[in-house]
Amino acid sequence: MPDINKLTKAKIPCEGNGIEVKRTLCDICCPGMHCGVDAYVKDGKIIKLEGTKEHPRNHGLLCTKGAAGRQYVYREDRIKTPLRRIGERGEGKFEPITWEKAYRIVADELLKVKKEYGADSVAFFSGYTKWYRQYLHRFAYSFGSINYGTECSTCFKASEMAWEATVGLNSDPDMENSNVILGFALNGFHSRYLVAPRLLRLKEQGKKFIIIDPRKTPATQKLADIHLQIKPGTDGALALGMANLIIENDWHDKEYIEKYTYGFEEYAKYVKQFTLERTAEITGLRKEDIYEATKMYATNGPASITETSCSLTHHINGFQNYRAMICLNGLTGNFDRPGGQIPEKSTFYDMPAGFDMYEHEYYLDVQPDRKSKAIGCTKYPLWCKFMDEFQAMDMSRQILEGTPYPIKALYGAGMNAKMFPDTKKMYEALKALDFFVDVDLFMTDTAKYADIVLPACTSYERGEFKAYIGGYATFTKPVIEPLYESKSDVQILKELADVMELDDKLLREGYEAEINYMIRDLSITIEDMKASDLPIKVPEARDVVPGEFTTNGMNTASGKFEFYSNYIAEFKEQGLSPIPTYRPTLDDEGMDEKEYPYILVTGSRIPNAIHSRLHNVPWTRSLRPDPMVDINAEDAKELGVEKGDLVEIETITGKIRVKVNPSVKIRKGDVQMFHGYGEANANDLIGSTHTDPYSGYPGFKSSRCKLTPVRAQEA
Numbered sequence: 001m002p003d004i005n006k007l008t009k010a011k012i013p014c015e016g017n018g019i020e021v022k023r024t025l026c027d028i029c030c031p032g033m034h035c036g037v038d039a040y041v042k043d044g045k046i047i048k049l050e051g052t053k054e055h056p057r058n059h060g061l062l063c064t065k066g067a068a069g070r071q072y073v074y075r076e077d078r079i080k081t082p083l084r085r086i087g088e089r090g091e092g093k094f095e096p097i098t099w100e101k102a103y104r105i106v107a108d109e110l111l112k113v114k115k116e117y118g119a120d121s122v123a124f125f126s127g128y129t130k131w132y133r134q135y136l137h138r139f140a141y142s143f144g145s146i147n148y149g150t151e152c153s154t155c156f157k158a159s160e161m162a163w164e165a166t167v168g169l170n171s172d173p174d175m176e177n178s179n180v181i182l183g184f185a186l187n188g189f190h191s192r193y194l195v196a197p198r199l200l201r202l203k204e205q206g207k208k209f210i211i212i213d214p215r216k217t218p219a220t221q222k223l224a225d226i227h228l229q230i231k232p233g234t235d236g237a238l239a240l241g242m243a244n245l246i247i248e249n250d251w252h253d254k255e256y257i258e259k260y261t262y263g264f265e266e267y268a269k270y271v272k273q274f275t276l277e278r279t280a281e282i283t284g285l286r287k288e289d290i291y292e293a294t295k296m297y298a299t300n301g302p303a304s305i306t307e308t309s310c311s312l313t314h315h316i317n318g319f320q321n322y323r324a325m326i327c328l329n330g331l332t333g334n335f336d337r338p339g340g341q342i343p344e345k346s347t348f349y350d351m352p353a354g355f356d357m358y359e360h361e362y363y364l365d366v367q368p369d370r371k372s373k374a375i376g377c378t379k380y381p382l383w384c385k386f387m388d389e390f391q392a393m394d395m396s397r398q399i400l401e402g403t404p405y406p407i408k409a410l411y412g413a414g415m416n417a418k419m420f421p422d423t424k425k426m427y428e429a430l431k432a433l434d435f436f437v438d439v440d441l442f443m444t445d446t447a448k449y450a451d452i453v454l455p456a457c458t459s460y461e462r463g464e465f466k467a468y469i470g471g472y473a474t475f476t477k478p479v480i481e482p483l484y485e486s487k488s489d490v491q492i493l494k495e496l497a498d499v500m501e502l503d504d505k506l507l508r509e510g511y512e513a514e515i516n517y518m519i520r521d522l523s524i525t526i527e528d529m530k531a532s533d534l535p536i537k538v539p540e541a542r543d544v545v546p547g548e549f550t551t552n553g554m555n556t557a558s559g560k561f562e563f564y565s566n567y568i569a570e571f572k573e574q575g576l577s578p579i580p581t582y583r584p585t586l587d588d589e590g591m592d593e594k595e596y597p598y599i600l601v602t603g604s605r606i607p608n609a610i611h612s613r614l615h616n617v618p619w620t621r622s623l624r625p626d627p628m629v630d631i632n633a634e635d636a637k638e639l640g641v642e643k644g645d646l647v648e649i650e651t652i653t654g655k656i657r658v659k660v661n662p663s664v665k666i667r668k669g670d671v672q673m674f675h676g677y678g679e680a681n682a683n684d685l686i687g688s689t690h691t692d693p694y695s696g697y698p699g700f701k702s703s704r705c706k707l708t709p710v711r712a713q714e715a
């Protein structure tokens, strides 16, 4: 390995032709995959992108999405100037205005709502992008509002909550030292491409893989020794059934349970009802397969369980599915030991980089009085116990009903109504607001509802701090000037704070002051990071030592691994169960099985799209030109449809029409549809109250639906 700290500058490959190679990161997908990129720049324009070979995260690789980054940056619908709405909300008629004027309007309107209704009536919401979030969070708090929320209301955090409720900290599988890898919804090949080569290497080393997935995927095909093609949303029953088998066969780790766990008796009593027969019936799996998988997992340790950020939690029983899965670690003694699950602490935006920063203090220092509860906290109290942000799944309701208090204005950064269940309801809510400002790169369907639209810039046009696994930190530099009149989100917030005369000195000092505040105990400086084109090693970073967390006492009320979660017990009266219980995921909305015979699974990741962002990018779109619904080939035969025929998918909430893609990879009875398309929005089908009472997460990945072929004359 070259010494990364010596390779500080990208080489200029063809001197004399005016091309410069500049380095930054691609932030198109998840924080863990913010790959290093070499941008070839000529005359101030990016002409080519490549993965950075010396980058400690991606080592030169780039995925389909990142490779299309140039087309993403130069998408034709980039917002060019600040805009003021001149048509109806949603119509898309705007006029350009100056930044100065835009700031004045936004400041006046937000302050007006604050004066009339109180600061909590202004909500601040961020879509997927993460880098500016602490800054936005502090802005909301300094403004005086408790209502800061993000896309985390549907992503990853429910799984983190489940870990916190059990041991008090998130964790990561130590697959390198495992003999068996239990992959609940494991398909990194599409959702986390950097993990794919690692998985293949582990397979070559002889690790055993058990993969639980309703679909046949590259992971089930390339890795699985056992593939359990489960009925969506029934993983909790499977995990409880496995627990029952493990206890019945005496495969559990009694010493570990005795010493380090809490609530085993109650858990063991509960799982008894998940006999092999019943588990097979609920999950749609064969008894023999469940038995073999359980035996392989429990008797060949150490074993780890790979995490998924959302496939298990996007169900109305999702949090408890996840808890049931986690509890297998306690039962088999695989928590906090080599080859099992290793506790991990976030350094910055969910990246466990092995060093500490003051990332939460930055906004907690200025938190306002909590006179009222944040949005969603009455309905989803457990969410608000763990999360210092509102649960956005209750936002459209609160805007429309005005209870327990009105929400009248919204600052949206990359706000996308198509990520929300029952998108139409969210559009109605946006229409009902007194004021809505949206900051985005592109003129999205949601931005069309805004009174003021502000143009943000991409990661290629700004500098940002980022921590990486392995003890690295970086502060990137823009590789091109911000396009048109766009600015970085933080610059926008800083300038707005100035116009508002927000009483917050540190915030108004800007982004570098924020980062300096957070890294103040580290020996690296922003200048050190800027001096390198690559992430640098942070001397304070250290690896986790397995067993240390257990020895010191876990972050739970009992200090132990809690089968019975004392944190959840606080909410027993609201009907939440401290032990991982199972309930069916399909019948809360009253859709009759006969009328709606299929199970709708929306949003299983495809390699060439990320939510709504790449549907308008030519290269990625060309790989799947139309929105399509994947159904089982036999189901297609029964329905009398062939590839490319139009079908209507209908639920109690809505209907959409899409082309059908019959496939043997899909479980019979399942209907798989990717989301984020304007012309066929999967979230028009999902009910806004079809949510998990523990986390607030929507049942994106299990609700009933029907399919009707659309004959040519009706199309």
Ligand SMILES: Nc1nc2c(c(=O)[nH]1)N[C@H]1C(S)=C(S)[C@@H](COP(=O)(O)OP(=O)(O)OC[C@H]3O[C@@H](n4cnc5c(=O)[nH]c(N)nc54)[C@H](O)[C@@H]3O)O[C@H]1N2
Pocket (backbone or CB within 6 Å): 126, 127, 128, 129, 151, 154, 155, 156, 310, 314, 413, 414, 415, 416, 417, 418, 419, 420, 439, 440, 441, 442, 444, 456, 457, 458, 459, 489, 602, 603, 604, 610, 611, 612, 613, 675, 676, 682, 683, 686, 700
């Ligand atoms: N049916 C269904 N729905 C789902 C899911 C599912 O599986 N099924 N998954 C859920 C999950 S896990 C997630 S994470 C969410 C994601 O949902 P969203 O966060 O809504 O994701 P995007 O559609 O990518 O929207 C992000 C917006 O941010 C804008 N943007 C990008 N970069 C920047 C920037 O630097 N600054 C600003 N201001 N804006 C920027 C983009 O242009 C885009 O409009 O969707 C959820 N919704």
Ligand SMILES: Nc1nc2c(c(=O)[nH]1)N[C@H]1C(S)=C(S)[C@@H](COP(=O)(O)OP(=O)(O)OC[C@H]3O[C@@H](n4cnc5c(=O)[nH]c(N)nc54)[C@H](O)[C@@H]3O)O[C@H]1N2
Pocket (backbone or CB within 6 Å): 029, 030, 155, 156, 184, 185, 186, 187, 188, 190, 191, 192, 212, 213, 214, 215, 217, 230, 231, 232, 233, 234, 235, 308, 309, 310, 311, 312, 601, 603, 604, 605, 606, 607, 608, 609, 610, 611, 701
């Ligand atoms: N290409 C691409 N990558 C992405 C994203 C993207 O939009 N596109 N989004 C990013 C985001 S925001 C997130 S949250 C992550 C999500 O990351 P993951 O959770 O890994 O998401 P998926 O790849 O959709 O899900 C993995 C597998 O879960 C299966 N699955 C679906 N329902 C169930 C179920 O009920 N039980 C079980 N056992 N399996 C099920 C699917 O068939 C799929 O093969 O991906 C991130 N990476």
Ligand SMILES: [Mo]
Pocket (backbone or CB within 6 Å): 154, 155, 156, 309, 310
């Ligand atoms: Mo997500």
